[in-house]
Amino acid sequence: MKHSFIVVLTFWCGIIFSQNDDKYEELTVKLQFKESTDNIVIPFVNATLLENQKSFVSNAEGFLEFEIETLPQDIKISVYGYQTKILKLDQNNFTDDIIEVKLDKDILGLEEVVITGTRNELSKRSSPVLVNTINSRALESTQSNTLAEGLNFSPGVRVETNCQNCGFTQVRLNGLQGSYTQILVNSRPIFTSLLGVYGLEQIPVNSIQNIEIVRGGGSALYGSNAIAGTVNVITKDPVLNTWDISSTVGIIDSEALNTRLDFNSSVVSDDLKSGVRFYGNYRKRESYDANNDGFTELVELESNSIGANAYLKPNDLSRLSVNLNSIHEYRRGGDRLELAPQFTDITEELDHSTFIGGINYDLNSIDQTKTLDAYASVSRTNRDSYYGGLGGKRTPQDSISANNAFGNTKDLALNIGLKLTKSFSQDADLTLGAEYNLNDTRDDIEGYNRIIDQQVSNIAIYTQYKLRFAEKFTSLIGARFDYIDVNGLYQVEEVSRTADLDQTAISPRLSLAYDLNDNQKIRAGYARGFRAPQAFNEDLHISSVGGEQLFVILSEDLETEYSDALTLSYNLNLNKNLAQYDVLVEGFYTSLQDPFIQVSTGAVLPNCSILEEVRNGSGAEVFGVNLEFNYSPDPKFLFQSGLTFQQTAYNEPQVLFEPDNSDLDKVVVNSFVRNPDVYGFFNFSFMPNKHWQIDASTTYTGSMIVPRVINEDGFIELNQSQDFVDLNLRASVDFEVNESFKINLFGGVKNLFNSYQDDFDVGPTRDSDYIYGPAMPRRLFLGVKFGQF
Amino acid sequence: MKKIITYCFILFCVFSFKAQSDKSIHWQSFNKLASIQKHNPRPIFIYIYADWCVYCKKMERVSFKNKVNIxxxxxxxxxxxxxxxxxxxxxxxxxxxxxxxxxxxxxxxxNLAKFLSGKQNQISLPTIVILDKNYNATRRLHTYLSPKQLNLLLEAS
Structure with a gap:
């Protein structure tokens, strides 16, 4: 018995020991991290094995112990504040004892980081493409309620209101119309044609951290619709837990009340790995009648918007974020707003409901030379509309038409993309990306038999290579290849058009930057762009003129529009003790071939509506100079200004009105309408201490040609407008009640000189598009904000 | 015997009050440091911040409010x-x-920030420097520390 027991025991021991022999022998690595200059230990250092990406963190004494399976091993050592090092362990230098690893200190840059110019984060000063930024402080100091208002304060940019009945705004870069500018949020296009009509006013300012504007076609990375440039609205991840509620009251010309309520809150975990930002706003504005003719110049508007951005950083190399936003807006203009629309003479009533959602994932490689960015976003808008009215007459037919003017638009936009970057060295990097966009719009007004049913799908790949090929020269070369498929039905009354085209286009771009010295830089750029025929944002908006509706339809043989843009600029940045100067002189030239032009054909539909057609015009050129001068003698004062001189010209006189009959003359123009030759802005801020801020800001709009439809056939009169100076003043003071509660009071006046259009068309037969110049007359405002912010 | 027990009880109460956590950090002043260090030497913890440093504010609201760290x-x-x-x-x-x-x-x-951080130009904040009783720097960090990381650092040094 004893024998058997011993045998069994030996047998078991044998098995156990033999198993140990089979077990792979692991090596223990012991590292002690110290600073190279003075031997101090460095806590919380990251060590990552390059072969399998396992990573470890040292303790607070800079000591780290972990197991590896084989030699040699490459270990990446990184910690904030020190230069990254690759530790190569092999048979020769490996030891069971503690291995000392010395790290050198790292110098970090504190300059403002810019994303748009090259589609990757880059310090503003070293960007080869010129980028102008408007930050959230500037939006606050100009009392900009919406993105639309804030954009006026950048050189070469103008925002204008195009319709009294609906308040449709567009942003014009370097003199070109709104549809030549691509609007992005966090570098992704989310504006569809429909959202572009009213969307500029719907993005509330409290969700914006920075706006980056790249003017002049150097942006073939974002889509071929960015001929004039891009406006990139950037939101940043929150760090602190904050909350604030604010309320503003304004009164327009002592008549119309404007109220706003905003709230914001952010919550971030203690380890900074996850966080969320919530925001919401409510806005109500009464309508305003400038000339007491019973018809509004400013629409009644009520909107609310609510959204959330959340992020998660599972580790140092990756980030996942989700954003959701819901916007609801109601607008009404015309006369007798208290009646149902079909009983008024003119009503434009719009009820928008939009939902936007997006997700994106960023990943960095361990050695920080490669990045991956994957994103998807969707936006869905439902718009109920009414464009119509009795038009000043009272026959039964008018009443039937008025009752049939209700419509509905549904718009869906989808955007999915992937972007990869690789840095070969400090001087060279490559970007590759692919994108898919889908935009499906269905606009229906049964009463006019008006249909726009359009699907646009677009697949694109793009690439860009940035190279610093000499000490002072940086170049950027890129191209985007687009495949666009447009399928559409465009119908109004008996006129019906279809579009079924597919098109490929290559849009190259080239930029060159030369450093004269540390402070001065010269940049030059060329870019090509195109626009395929499709219903753009202005077409989805219906005007009223002469008491009738004015529709826009695409001409049958509409061809693709192409553009070439050139820019050349000189930039000086100088810091002398506390003073900072910034000077920019930029020349721009854009040539358009076959530009889309809206021509009034004089055609009148059976229901008396007027028809305008989008045709290809003869070529056109826009060229000019942007000057910018910013100066801050010390942190208490800031002075910013910009002035643009430009000329626009059609190669051949452009027809705006072509009569059906020979009673009336053709109306032609040689240069773009609604484009002043001179325009600019100026901001002055004074911050005497931490609590007070006083701001004065102005925009200047020079004289321009504005067309006005003056009879039922659509005949156009060309008027020269006056020039406008729109001066705003604002004062703000902070009270810190305690460490976690602060109250901010602010107030002032916008358009102090009441520089406002004074020749509005009158009555039910007015041309509702005859509106130009500053968006609002004199307005007083007062507000309070409180919370922990 | 009763007296001894009473005194022990009182001492016990006094000590238990002392052992309760303080609600906030007692930041010392540089002027008094030399004399208190002479009488009762301890390692030194220095925290450098700035008005515009968001991560400093996060540490002040979170890591420096943690009871164990305090x-x-x-x-x-x-x-x-x-x-x-x-x-x-x-x-x-x-x-x-x-x-x-x-x-x-x-x-x-x-200049003290430059000396303590060892940098002349870009000093990234928050900066935390720990020195031993003889004013020799033993730890130096330039990042945000979560409550847990600050705790590990303070326990170890």
Whole structure:
């Protein structure tokens, strides 16, 4: 018995020991991290094995112990504040004892980081493409309620209101119309044609951290619709837990009340790995009648918007974020707003409901030379509309038409993309990306038999290579290849058009930057762009003129529009003790071939509506100079200004009105309408201490040609407008009640000189598009904000 | 016997009050540091911040409000802090430090910050420096520390 027991025991021991022999022998690595200059230990250092990406963190004494399976091993050592090092362990230098690893200190840059110019984060000063930024402080100091208002304060940019009945705004870069500018949020296009009509006013300012504007076609990375440039609205991840509620009251010309309520809150975990930002706003504005003719110049508007951005950083190399936003807006203009629309003479009533959602994932490689960015976003808008009215007459037919003017638009936009970057060295990097966009719009007004049913799908790949090929020269070369498929039905009354085209286009771009010295830089750029025929944002908006509706339809043989843009600029940045100067002189030239032009054909539909057609015009050129001068003698004062001189010209006189009959003359123009030759802005801020801020800001709009439809056939009169100076003043003071509660009071006046259009068309037969110049007359405002912010 | 028990009880109460956590950090002043260090030497914890540093504010609201950390900072170390951009003259370890960049730079860095962080130009904040009883630096960090990381650091040094 004893024998058997011993045998069994030996047998078991044998098995156990033999198993140990089979077990792979692991090596223990012991590292002690110290600073190279003075031997101090460095806590919380990251060590990552390059072969399998396992990573470890040292303790607070800079000591780290972990197991590896084989030699040699490459270990990446990184910690904030020190230069990254690759530790190569092999048979020769490996030891069971503690291995000392010395790290050198790292110098970090504190300059403002810019994303748009090259589609990757880059310090503003070293960007080869010129980028102008408007930050959230500037939006606050100009009392900009919406993105639309804030954009006026950048050189070469103008925002204008195009319709009294609906308040449709567009942003014009370097003199070109709104549809030549691509609007992005966090570098992704989310504006569809429909959202572009009213969307500029719907993005509330409290969700914006920075706006980056790249003017002049150097942006073939974002889509071929960015001929004039891009406006990139950037939101940043929150760090602190904050909350604030604010309320503003304004009164327009002592008549119309404007109220706003905003709230914001952010919550971030203690380890900074996850966080969320919530925001919401409510806005109500009464309508305003400038000339007491019973018809509004400013629409009644009520909107609310609510959204959330959340992020998660599972580790140092990756980030996942989700954003959701819901916007609801109601607008009404015309006369007798208290009646149902079909009983008024003119009503434009719009009820928008939009939902936007997006997700994106960023990943960095361990050695920080490669990045991956994957994103998807969707936006869905439902718009109920009414464009119509009795038009000043009272026959039964008018009443039937008025009752049939209700419509509905549904718009869906989808955007999915992937972007990869690789840095070969400090001087060279490559970007590759692919994108898919889908935009499906269905606009229906049964009463006019008006249909726009359009699907646009677009697949694109793009690439860009940035190279610093000499000490002072940086170049950027890129191209985007687009495949666009447009399928559409465009119908109004008996006129019906279809579009079924597919098109490929290559849009190259080239930029060159030369450093004269540390402070001065010269940049030059060329870019090509195109626009395929499709219903753009202005077409989805219906005007009223002469008491009738004015529709826009695409001409049958509409061809693709192409553009070439050139820019050349000189930039000086100088810091002398506390003073900072910034000077920019930029020349721009854009040539358009076959530009889309809206021509009034004089055609009148059976229901008396007027028809305008989008045709290809003869070529056109826009060229000019942007000057910018910013100066801050010390942190208490800031002075910013910009002035643009430009000329626009059609190669051949452009027809705006072509009569059906020979009673009336053709109306032609040689240069773009609604484009002043001179325009600019100026901001002055004074911050005497931490609590007070006083701001004065102005925009200047020079004289321009504005067309006005003056009879039922659509005949156009060309008027020269006056020039406008729109001066705003604002004062703000902070009270810190305690460490976690602060109250901010602010107030002032916008358009102090009441520089406002004074020749509005009158009555039910007015041309509702005859509106130009500053968006609002004199307005007083007062507000309070409180919370922990 | 009863007296002894009573005294023990009173002492016990006194000690238990003392052992309760303080609600906030007792930041020492640089002027008094030399004398308290002479009488009761302890390692020194220095925290450098600035008005514009968001991560500093996060640490102040979160890591420096943690009870265990507060306890360590009050009882194991002498804890001091100063603003990177302060105009004040600070005497530390017998040497006088001023802010020589005061009218020359928008972010004027105090000489003591330069000395403690070992950097002349870009100093990233928050900066935490731990020194032993003899004023020798033993730890130096330039990042945000979560409550847990700060705790590990304070326990270890």
């Amino acid at each position: 306890d360590l900072l009050n009882n194991k170390y002498y804890s001091l802090k100063f603003n990177l951009e302060t105009e004040d003259t600070i005497i530390f370890n017998g040497i006088t430090y001023k802010n020589q960049e005061f009218t020359k730079h928008r972010q004027p860095k105090h």
